Amino acid sequence: MDIKQLRALLAIAETGSATKAAELLRIVQPAVSRHVRLLEEELGVELFERERHGMVLTEAGRTLVEYGRRALQELDRAKAEIKPASGAISGTAVIGLLPSTCELLAAELVATVKARHPQLVVRLNVGYAGNLLQWLEAGDVEVALLYDTKSSPGLHVEALLDEQLYLVGPAGTFAPGEEQTVERFRGLPLILPNAPHGLRSVVEHACAVAGITPVVAVETNSLAVQKNLVGKGFGHTVLPSSAISEEMETGVLAGAPIVSPNLSRRIVLAHAATRRLTPAASFVSAELVALMKRLVLDGAWPGASWISA
Missing domain, CATH: 1.10.10.10 (Winged helix-like DNA-binding domain superfamily/Winged helix DNA-binding domain)
Incomplete structure (x- = not known):
């Protein structure tokens, strides 16, 4: 062979x-x-x-x-x-992104990488955190963004930011600056990811603590379908601001941060501890972290707070 x-x-x-x-x-x-x-x-x-x-x-x-x-x-x-270093980095970097972060990160990350190293190919694999973790362990992606994952003997994890979760409804549902509590979930039709998706677990746990039985109107494993159904009035959902930034700017969707109790998720950068990163993957992951930090500190990632050193 x-x-x-x-x-x-x-x-x-x-x-x-x-x-x-x-x-x-x-x-x-x-x-x-x-x-x-x-x-x-x-x-x-x-x-x-x-x-x-x-x-x-x-x-x-x-x-x-x-x-x-x-x-x-x-x-x-x-x-x-x-390969002997010549100043330019080539090869392919396989990066895993969460669906909710793609709108904010994908285009600008690729543009930055191509401007610095035109021969470097960026392969973006998009999936929910559970899928990305499996791909990392299998070696199908080199670096990935995950939610609330801890370091382990086989996984190196760097915590990057905490991201506020928003209750999301059709256009005009919430006034600018309005905040919501978990109590608002009572009797509210929800459009949520399939179990056991991490976001679904966050919502169900918050409801359980508040003594609320969530009304799940629709389940879907597609972020695009989730947002489309909300926009057409089939229910509300819970998403981070990074997933709805464009829709909120254009008035397609409305969102209000959930502040009581405060619902948030931590985004981490992970790679297999037993596998060395290629120069391409190291460069792209560094650019990804720099981009995320800039977006948070510039206020372009609403509801996010930077925690990495």
């Missing part, structure tokens, strides 16, 4: 065709087919089912693709780390 064979396997898995894989890899189609045939002979299993409309991974093929992708990622990171 060699690198060329693994790259051929991944290319066919991505495109569903040996011909398209050959175009992607810029080699001839018989070479791609030969790489996969040699893999199958070595392992003694079929990696693809050859169907009329393309090539579909078998169970064994899916397993090898999963491990093969991680192996190639590790090799690419090693090459980037040992």
Whole structure:
């Protein structure tokens, strides 16, 4: 088994065709087919089912693709780390972002990185905290933003900021500067993430302490759907300001901080303690922290307070 064979396997898995894989890899189609045939002979299993409309991974093929992708990622990171420094950073940095932070961070982070190091590729993987933690542990992302996670022997965590949570409703629901309490949840139809999402747990815990049974009207694992349903009047939700900054500015949604009890979440930056960061990932994570600090201190991240040194 060699690198060329693994790259051929991944290319066919991505495109569903040996011909398209050959175009992607810029080699001839018989070479791609030969790489996969040699893999199958070595392992003694079929990696693809050859169907009329393309090539579909078998169970064994899916397993090898999963491990093969991680192996190639590790090799690419090693090459980037040992390549002689020339002042410019290249390679790929795989960063995990929370859905609620993307509107504030993604575009400006990419613009900053590209201005400094045009050859550096930023890969932004977006997911809820539980998914991001799994991706970190598996090596699918190098650095990720998480909520309220503690350091452990396998995970290095740096606390960055505390973020106020807002009760969010349709346009005109709250007056400017208005504040809300958890008591407002009583009987209020809520649109919340699926359990056991961290935000759902925060809301349910606050309601339990207040003796309130939350009325969950809709569950969704999509932030966009969550905000769309609120905007159309199907209920209220609870989100940090970073997730609704644009909608509040344009008047699509209204939000009021929840102050009694104060509901907030802590955002941390995490990476695997057992895996060295590539120069690309180190640079991008440093720029990400600097960007977040600037947004908080400039007042562009309402309801957030900076806690990192």
